Amino acid sequence: MVMRGAFVLRLGTAHQVKGDHIEGWIEEVDTGKEIHFRTEIELIGFLQERVAEIRGISRKEKPDERNDDRS
Numbered sequence: 001m002v003m004r005g006a007f008v009l010r011l012g013t014a015h016q017v018k019g020d021h022i023e024g025w026i027e028e029v030d031t032g033k034e035i036h037f038r039t040e041i042e043l044i045g046f047l048q049e050r051v052a053e054i055r056g057i058s059r060k061e062k063p064d065e066r067n068d069d070r071s
Contacts, residue, residue: 004030004054007047 006029011022026043027034028050037043 004057005051006030007050 008027008029009024010026011024022040022043023036023038024043025034025036026046031050033050035042035046037046
């Protein structure tokens with residue numbers, strides 16, 4: 001079973017999460033790709049990268065019907 005778009009997220013302990021500071025670890029379930037992040041920018045960047053790749057793979061698996069040659 002493929003779980004595209006599924007992530008495991010572990011946030012730091014209470015003393016590591018203060019105000020707008022956040023740190024922790026995130027792993028993409030189906031690929032095992034992971035990062036330890038120290039800022040929300042790093043976390044969001046990782047998610048954006050992974051979602052972009054998932055969408056790219058999905059587009060390749062499902063041919064775009066608008067591109068057929070029935071003109």
